[in-house]
Amino acid sequence: MSKRTNEEWLEDLRAEGSRRAGALTDLRSRLTRGMLFYLRSERSDLADLPQEELQHMAEDFVQDAILKVMDNLDSFRGESQFTTWASKIATRVAISELRRARYKDFSLEYLTAEGETMPSITSLDIAPQQGPQPESYAERRELLDVLRQGIDNVLTERQRAALTAYTVKGVPIEEIAQRMNTNRNALYKLVHDARVKLKKYIEEQGLTLDYVLDVFADE
């Protein structure tokens, strides 16, 4: 397979006939191989799928990606290799599709449910004699209380919901945004502002990152 410069990729993809067809075939082939490598390597949720199905999935993602690449050729600034830029688009297509399929049946209420702001963290289930030393246990409880107070006192309702879903439940930001009728950027800002506020609150109580690392030194 020939190696094209960025300029050659753009010229060939904008050309007519066999020159363009050749470039598309080349691009499709490269992206599909890269995509298949990713799907085989990292996706435990796809581990049970037969190879043929993974191949089809990779090809479908790449086909969608190529349409986006062709629609956005004018936005390629040449700051990276063309194939890197195209791979970025292909990855976004794949990640979005896979995420949508995984979370399609879940509501925001389900994702943040359990009745507490920080459910699995507010109930420390380590008995002092089995887990950390009593002093460390008391320090951890103090940190937990400060965090809960911060969440309850300095965050807005939307910040609390977003932060809980994003950090405690590990829900992808796209999924939270959709359910909160907002977009990814606005939601990231919501979560980020919440984190900045909590950081300020925790530090105002005299607690630092070094202290936290010390309290959790055995984790």
Place this chain on the structure above:
Amino acid sequence: MSTGNRFKKLLEMILSTQEEDITCDECFEHVDRYADMLRAGDEPDRVMHRVRRHLENCDCCQREFEAFLLVLQGMEHEEQG
């Protein structure tokens, strides 16, 4: 992961948050250049520092970036083989 470990990671994440950060879209716009620079071992410039910081702060973008690197790696394997 134990409850203690999760709690520690949450506090670390909060206390490591930087005030200034770019958006997910801004990160996406520059992440291809960042990937090429990373893979070439080049010294990141100011924009790339901001991309790296956002990736440290944003799990979603970080996971997507890891997937992106695997796609690039897969393409490279085929070219070498």
